[in-house]
Amino acid sequence: MEEGLAVETRELVKKYGNFTAVDHLNLKIDRGVTYGLLGPNGSGKTTTIKVLCDLLKPTGGEAFLLGKKVGDNSIAPRIGYMPQETALYLDLSIHDNICLFGEVYGMNRAEIDSAEKNLLEFVDLTKWRNTPVSNLSGGMRHRTSLACSMIHNPELLFMDEPTVGVDPELRASFWEYFETLGKRGATVVITTHYMDEAHRCGKIGMMRQGKLITEGSPQDIIQSTGCGSLEDAFLELARRGGHHAD
Amino acid sequence: MRIKRALAITKRIFRGLRHDRRTVALILLAPILAMTLFGIAFSGEVEDVDVIVVDHDSGDLSERIISNLDDKTLNIRFMDSEQNAVKKVEDGNAWAVFVFPEDFSQNIATKNAVIHLRADKSNVNVASAIAVTLREAMTETLTQAGGEMPISVSESPVYGENAEFIDFFVPGIMAFAIFLLTTLLTLLAFVGERTSGTLERLKASPMRDGEIVLGYVIAFGIIGMVQASLLLIIATVGFNVTIEGNPFLAYIIVALLALVSVNLGILLSAAAKREAQAVQFLPMIILPTFLLAGIFWPVEAIPSFLRWASFAIPPTYGVEAMRSVMVRGWGLGEIWMELVILLAFALVFMILSVKSLQRGKG
Ligand SMILES: Nc1ncnc2c1ncn2[C@@H]1O[C@H](COP(=O)(O)OP(=O)(O)O)[C@@H](O)[C@H]1O
Numbered sequence A: 001m002e003e004g005l006a007v008e009t010r011e012l013v014k015k016y017g018n019f020t021a022v023d024h025l026n027l028k029i030d031r032g033v034t035y036g037l038l039g040p041n042g043s044g045k046t047t048t049i050k051v052l053c054d055l056l057k058p059t060g061g062e063a064f065l066l067g068k069k070v071g072d073n074s075i076a077p078r079i080g081y082m083p084q085e086t087a088l089y090l091d092l093s094i095h096d097n098i099c100l101f102g103e104v105y106g107m108n109r110a111e112i113d114s115a116e117k118n119l120l121e122f123v124d125l126t127k128w129r130n131t132p133v134s135n136l137s138g139g140m141r142h143r144t145s146l147a148c149s150m151i152h153n154p155e156l157l158f159m160d161e162p163t164v165g166v167d168p169e170l171r172a173s174f175w176e177y178f179e180t181l182g183k184r185g186a187t188v189v190i191t192t193h194y195m196d197e198a199h200r201c202g203k204i205g206m207m208r209q210g211k212l213i214t215e216g217s218p219q220d221i222i223q224s225t226g227c228g229s230l231e232d233a234f235l236e237l238a239r240r241g242g243h244h245a246d
Numbered sequence B: 001m002r003i004k005r006a007l008a009i010t011k012r013i014f015r016g017l018r019h020d021r022r023t024v025a026l027i028l029l030a031p032i033l034a035m036t037l038f039g040i041a042f043s044g045e046v047e048d049v050d051v052i053v054v055d056h057d058s059g060d061l062s063e064r065i066i067s068n069l070d071d072k073t074l075n076i077r078f079m080d081s082e083q084n085a086v087k088k089v090e091d092g093n094a095w096a097v098f099v100f101p102e103d104f105s106q107n108i109a110t111k112n113a114v115i116h117l118r119a120d121k122s123n124v125n126v127a128s129a130i131a132v133t134l135r136e137a138m139t140e141t142l143t144q145a146g147g148e149m150p151i152s153v154s155e156s157p158v159y160g161e162n163a164e165f166i167d168f169f170v171p172g173i174m175a176f177a178i179f180l181l182t183t184l185l186t187l188l189a190f191v192g193e194r195t196s197g198t199l200e201r202l203k204a205s206p207m208r209d210g211e212i213v214l215g216y217v218i219a220f221g222i223i224g225m226v227q228a229s230l231l232l233i234i235a236t237v238g239f240n241v242t243i244e245g246n247p248f249l250a251y252i253i254v255a256l257l258a259l260v261s262v263n264l265g266i267l268l269s270a271a272a273k274r275e276a277q278a279v280q281f282l283p284m285i286i287l288p289t290f291l292l293a294g295i296f297w298p299v300e301a302i303p304s305f306l307r308w309a310s311f312a313i314p315p316t317y318g319v320e321a322m323r324s325v326m327v328r329g330w331g332l333g334e335i336w337m338e339l340v341i342l343l344a345f346a347l348v349f350m351i352l353s354v355k356s357l358q359r360g361k362g
């Protein structure tokens, strides 16, 4: 394990039965980076994140977070996970959801209160604080979910498609926030299948059929393929790699 | 294992109830309704059975017997024609006809007096109530006439001196309600955790699987206690049931049953992918419990080839222990075996439910 890496995988494999969802993946993500894991639906992004968060056992290979092998008990308190589904208690208010996850991470009342205040201001839900989540719109639930996964101020944050179903204005504010997190030294790993928003990431890994087909900063990837956009770059790389994949 | 993290789960279950009136209603009203309805319906006595007396007796023996018939059990009408009376039974308008022949009183001297009973025996409970009432009236009449029965029974009950059917039945319905509702509520809540993704969020946190289970156990244990208190209040105040033993022991039984049920609910939730599937499990829990656990009829009444099934389900021990405490007034010294068996069930189910949370990691 190299010093300073937030995430490292070595020949990581995850199979569902005979189907290989993650295929010998080698990732290296430096600390403090906003890393975008890109790829079309079904390319294995969610599976990768779940293996990293110790929700799925890898079939082969190894994974390390913050210098510790995945499965080590000291990792969980330091990471945050925002699942692809909203994953909230609908019959609880925003405040109660946030409190629960704060308590789960061992925070005391004062710590939860101050962190909650800042987060709710950022996601613009302060005045909905006591509303049950079941009464909120999809976008508001998404923002609540974001707040819940960050209540304990994690060093390393995994967000699975955090911007799906979020309106463009909010999406822009999400990305601004992810950048501030990076500046504070936190590592953020975001999956998305929207290629157009990925240029805001410090670094990008493109996945296809469980494999990493390229990695680098958005500018580097665009330049190296000679394409005009990340979308075109992905298509170009998929074409080049296609002869053995299809 | 951190108790604080488990308590965070417990707290969230109670916070959720604040906004969920439907579940609160289920928790509070279901036991009350079950107790009240069953309590009234199963008061245990057959009453107001329509019977017809056709009295052709020329003497007065028939009248003495008729006056001794319990008029709470029987609704007696008189008719002159046996044929018409039997027709009433055939048409379903009466359950039985008692026919006293003309020479009935005379024949008693030759010990050959016969009452003809033409009964609709399609309902065994009614038929036996009629037979018993008639026999009691005959014995009573004989006694009044100074004709003592040569054999008698002198009773001094060991347990249940004043016990009625309701006393037998309340401990059973208590164990049943706690077992069923706790399993159901946990099952539904946990299927929710699995389908909404909150379980994954918890599992990605420092929370241990055992802490999640413990959080549920504490929450539903408390809910079970509240339900048990409600049931005991209704039983004692509403139905005059006396609790012979220590009520504290009743709560221990409830706690153990809740422990079993929570873990059963979690286990079942692993097999159900959606709420609708979870509901399909219900008959699989309700029916065996209802039929085999000894709530309405004793385990001894179950055919011996099926009796092992009674002993294979946890509520049987809950019912038995609860009944021993409430009706017999037994203490820890007598019911420890049932408690140990319940605890063993609870531990096995708990290990399996924690395992079921770890599975699915693939
Ligand atoms: N539990 C599962 N069982 C079987 N196949 C699965 C399971 N979860 C995901 N898959 C398959 O694995 C592939 C990768 O899925 P996923 O990691 O969710 O991709 P992405 O997040 O990039 O859309 C898909 O083809 C999906 O159908």
Ligand SMILES: [Mg+2]
Residues within 6 Å of the ligand: A045, A046, A047, A084, A160, A161
């Ligand atoms: Mg996905």
